[in-house]
Amino acid sequence: MKETVLNALLQLFAIIANVSEDGVSFKARSIVKNFLRQHLKTNLINRYLLLFDQYLEIHHPYLFGGGIVDSGETLTDSAKLQRITAEINRSLIQREKFVVFLRLVEFINEDEVMTHKELAFIRTVADSLNISRSEHHNTRAFVLNTCGEIEKDKLLIIDNQETPFLEGVRHIRENELGGRITILHHESTDTFIFRYTGNMNLFLNGQPIIPDRIELMDQGSLITGTRISPVYHSDISRKFHHKEEATRIYFVAEEIEYRFKNSNKGIKKFSFSKESGNLIGIMGGSGAGKSTLLNMLSGKLKPQHGRITINGIDIYEEESRVEGIIGFVPQDDLLIEELSVFRNLYLNAKLCLSNYSETEILRKINQILTDLDLEDIKYLKVGNPLKKYISGGQRKRLNIALELIREPAVLFVDEPTSGLSSMGSEKVMLLLKEQALKGRLVIVNIHQPYSDIFKLFDKFLILDKEGHVIYKGNPIDAITYFKSLSNYVNADVGHCPSCGNVMPEEILKIVEAKEVDEFGRITRERKVAPEEWYGIYREKIESKHRIKPVNATLPSIDFKIPNLFEQFRIFSLRNILSKLANRQYMLINFLEAPLLALIIGFFTKYSSGTGTSASYLLRENVNLPAYLFMAVIVSLFMGLMVSAEEIIRDRKILERESFLRLSRISYLHSKILVLFLISAIQAFSFVIVGNSILEIKGMLFQHWAMLFTVSCLANMIGLNISSGLDSVVTTYIIIPFIVVPQLLFSGVLINFDKLNNLFHHPSYVPVIGEIMTSRWAYEAMAVHQFKDNRFNRELFPIEQRKNNAAYYSNFLIPELQTRLNEIDYQMTAGKDVQGSAGELELIRNELQELGELGIIESFGNTSLLDPGQFNHDLYRTITDSLEVVREHFVAAMNAASRSKDAKSEELLQRWGGKEAFLRMKDRHTNERLEEILTNKRQMEGIIEWNSRLYRKMDLIYMEPLSNYGRAHFYAPDKRLGSLSIDTFWFNLVIIWFSTLIFYVTLVWDLLRKFTTWNQVRKLRRRK
Incomplete structure (x- = not known):
């Protein structure tokens, strides 16, 4: 007993004591002494008796030299009484106040007579201690042993009769009980007191029960006797907290078993049944299989045997x-x-209670906040264990509240006390006990509870290594069960005789006890193997409990998940609110893009000239291509970084939401939506800042669209990584392996023509470049910047015709004529032309390509282009035909030149003269970009490869050779069949198509499945 309770009792005892000139009566003093003996060690009894005497002196001063004061005046000294009860109210919880009141009534009844003044005193104390009139009346009647005056629904009778002696009271029949146990329920504090009337030797927690003395029955207590079945606190509690049959739950596990592949671990065969209103504990050492068993029972892991x-x-x-x-x-x-x-509670309720109105949801949330003592912190941020805003116990209760708000009939809780203080653990367990008393079946996985928590459980399952269930039954009996099997001397004692505590850890010590060798050293061998304990359990416990499935109506529940769109809306709201609440996240993500744009733009803004004479022109900025490329890489990087943690940090929440059958698609769509919004803002801020610094005009939408598209693809890649990997660290480690290839194979740092010959092709971007987002994005931005800027927009088609005609007339045809002349010269000189077979094959191939242009009908019989058949006549026919084709292209080139001059003159007039024309060129074109796209630094305009000639000059004007989307780098457009599509839009669609592919892999969670499969494969190889 607490000292505060004891002090309060002694003061009240002193006030109410029957005092005469000879002092307090012997019987009253004996009651105080016996009371102290029940609650204190022997060496403290005299100390508190002296304290009792001091209180007598204070409250009865006339005995110690003061004036004669009538005892009635003492009893009615309300100021004195109010002062003591006020102190009690400040110090004690309601249950402790009830104990004070109970002992006070017992003390007053020591002479078995209660005067009117004493009754008035009791009423005053009851009112002061906030004890209701009905409970005050019931307690007084119980002490006076006038049970007929007590409310019938507050009484429980245990005897050997078929019906109780009082009609309407609760009843338990115990055939071998001699006498009667009468139990009173104090409802407001859920406290039970009892009196035994009879001659049997009964024990409360191992201590003798004195007949006709009122005893408290705390949580976990049990009454035992040599001939009667144990009477557990939980049995008594269940009688008072009984639920209607229609709402009861019968949970049955029949011969269930689970074994992991290639392992002895799992859960060995056992059966279990329990109904609602019970708190069940599962205890065992580390690795015993507690979590596996909990997952099986909760529906997360299907047993391989049983149901x-x-x-x-x-x-x-x-x-x-x-x-x-x-x-x-x-x-x-x-x-x-x-x-x-x-x-947290509100959004969870919206996902579980779609059939509730907004008002009903708010009412339910406020109710559960009150019930779980979370009202005071309802507006505090949850935080994390390293940055706490609420305590560990409050976090645990909030986690439980997330489930309780939908009112499940069966609640499974895994390690509810882990990481909590003893007080926090007790609060959480009392909450779970309260849920059991409300009619739920609560099954808790717990490692090693201390005494008070251990006694809260109604039933207990104990597991040994490799999933052997070795005990099932009352927790207190578990101690005596294992003590008996281990031949302990005091095997029948489950509680400590002096303090009433139990030691649950003693169970595991007995179970896991090790053998000792001849030198007294503890070995690794156990005294009793798990299989032996399991065999004993099957024989002594399992065999005596026949499991019978019960068919009954399921209770009605409020749980109802919303439709897919509503789930998507709630998930999106949750994502947005969580991100808005994280100021650091918002600050970094929304300042990152403009700051990087500022840095890149500032350092790439090159001005020609020196000192103060330097002036900036976009046309002369040699760093514009670098800016465009870095914009792509930054967008890719930001998209990966913003999404890399999104799913991995929700892993546990996703596990619960899958348990609730919530839609993963809706969850993913909400993630995608929010990330795309963030990426859109980031891309816009980057383009606004960067383009403003470099004075890039007219490209805002196109640049934003491309960078946003790149970020979206990166978002999808990041979500796939986040979904497929288990560690945040691993996620960030893998990002460089994504970004570095994008740098290397973009075609910017390393020319595609300079790659390893295994990957190189002169007319197409290599396959490794085709799968690089950076290549598609940079090419699109560079080509669009060059050909669709305001200056070149109308001139480019004309310039394209001119350059293509110039290529044929000035390069390709002269090259073919030169090669033909050389072969004809060798033949005329009588030299062997057998070595020219490759040259002739190349010419034949190129003539076929020229013939497809339809400029002339034929180049003659090109099949004769063979060392054995080539002759001078064929040579003359081909050269004449080539000359006709060349003249055609010369005419086309000249026509294009005239068109360009005419268009330039038109633009000159439209823009207001030559100076405005040149100013427009300075503001919208870029010489370095033109140099790269026209490949001016390439020394050879034509290269030979596999008996073909390939163009390597003015690539920005060259039409692609493929009709299925492939093309050379910097092609102005792409072809699909007969359809020609602008490079910018084609590349944009390609990136979105890639995004769609990664969306499919995310929905199917392919990376996760692959990593899981790979881990299983490696484990099998090791075994």
Whole structure:
């Protein structure tokens, strides 16, 4: 007993004591002494008796030299009484105040007579201690042993009669009990007191019960006797907290078993049944299989043998019928760290209670906040264990509240006390006990509880290594069970004789006890192997409990998940609110893009000239291509960084939401939406700042569209990584392996023509470049910047015709004529032309390509272009034809030149003269970009490769050779069949198509499946 309770009792005893000139009566003093003996060690009894005497002196001063004061005046000294009861109210909880009141009534009744003044005193104390009139009346009647005056629904009689002696009271029949146990329920504090009337030797927690003395029955207590079955606190509690049959839950596991592949670990065959209103504990050492068993029972891991039913319905075969019946609270947090306690509950309720109105949801949230003592912190941010805003116990209760708000009939809780203080652990367990008393079946996985928590459980399952269930039954009996099997001397004692505590850790010490060798050293061998304990359990416990499935109606539940769109809306709201609440996240992500644009733009803004004479012109900025490329890389990097943690940090929450059958598609769509919004803002801020610094005009939308598209693809890649990997560290380690190839194979740092010959092709971008987002994005931006700027927009088609005609007339045809002349010269000189077979094959191939242009009907019989058949006549025919074709292209080139001059003159007039024309050119064109896209630094305009000639000059004007989308780098457009598509839009679509592919892999979670498959394959190889 607490000292504050004891002091309060002694003061009240002193006030009410029957005092005469000879002092307090011997019987009254004996009551005080016996009371102290029950609650204190022997060496403290005299100390508190002296304290009692001091209180007598204070409250009865006339005995110690003061004036004669009538004892009635003492009893009615309200100021003195009010002062003591006020101190009691400040110091004690209601249950402790009830104990004070009970002992006070007993003390007053020591002479078995209660005067009117004493009754008035009791009423005053009861009112002061906020004890209701009905409970005051019941307690007084119970002390006076006038049970007929007590409210019938507050009494429980245990005897050997078929019906109780009082009609209407609760009753338990115990055939071998001699006498009667009468139990009173104090409802407001859920406290039980009892009196035994009879001659049997009964024990309360191992201590003798004195007949006709009123005893308290605390949580976990039990009454035992040599001939009677144990009477548990939980049995008594259940009688008073009984639920109607229609709402009861019958949970049955029949001969369930699970074994992991290639392992002895799992859960060995066992059966288990329990109904609602019970708090069940699962205890065992590390690695015993507690979590595996909890997952099996909760419907997360299907047993390989046996079945699990709720009211006769198999939870695995008929999942839909028990949907919402089972709740599961994992050991890890399920909280959105950035949101408040209230927001966490609110969004969770919206996902579970779609049939509730907004008002009903708010009412339910406020109710559960009050019930779980979270009202004061409802608007505090949840935070994380390293940056706390609420305590560990509050976090745990909030996790439980997330499940309780949908009111599951069966609640599973994994390690609810891990990481909590003893006080926090007790609060959480009392909460779970309260849920059991409300009619739920609560099954808790717990490592090693201390005494007070251990006694809260109604039943206990104990697991040994490799999933052997070795005990099932009352927790207190577990101690005596294992003591008996281990031949302990005091095997029948489960509680400490002096303090009433139990030692649950003693169970595991007995179970895991090791052998000792001849030198007294502890060995690794156990005294009793898990298999032996399991065999004893099957023989002594399992064999005596026949499991019978119960078919009953399931209770109605409020659980109902919203439709897919509503889930998407709620998930999106949750994502947005959590990000808005994280100021650091918002600051970094929305300042990152403009700051990087500022840095890149500032350092790439090159001005020609020196000192103060330097003036900036976009046309002369040699760093514009570098800026465009860095814009692509930055967008890619930002898209990866912003999405890399998105799913991995929600892993535990996703596990719970899958347990609730919430839509993963809706969740993913909400993530994608929010990330795309962030990427859109980032891309816009980058383009606004960067383009403004470099004075790039007229490209805002196109540059934003491309950078946004790149970021979206990076978002999808990041989400795939986040979904497929288990560690945030691994996620960030893998990002360089994505970004570096984008740098290397973009075609910017390393020319595609200079790659290893295995990857090189002169007319197409290599395959490795085709799969690089950076290549598609940079090419699109560079080509669009060059040909679709305001200056070149109308001139480019004309310039393209001119350059293509110039290529044929000035390069390709003269090259073919030169090669033909050389072969004809060798033949005329009588030299062997057998060595010219390759040259002739090349000419034949090129003539076929020229013939497809339709300029002339034929180049003659090109099949004769063979060393054995080539002759001078064929030579003359081909050269004449080539000359006709060349003249055609010369004419086309001249026509294009005239068109360009005419268009330039038109633009000159439109823009207001030559000076304005040149100013427009300075503002919209870029010489360095033109140099790269026209490949002016390439010394050879034509290269030979595999008996073909390939153009390597003015690539920006060259039409692609493929009709299925492939093309050379910097092609002005791409072809699909007969359709010609502008490079910018074609590349944009290609990147979005890649995004779609990664969306499919994300929906199917292919990376996760692959990594899981790979891990399983490696484990199998090791074994």
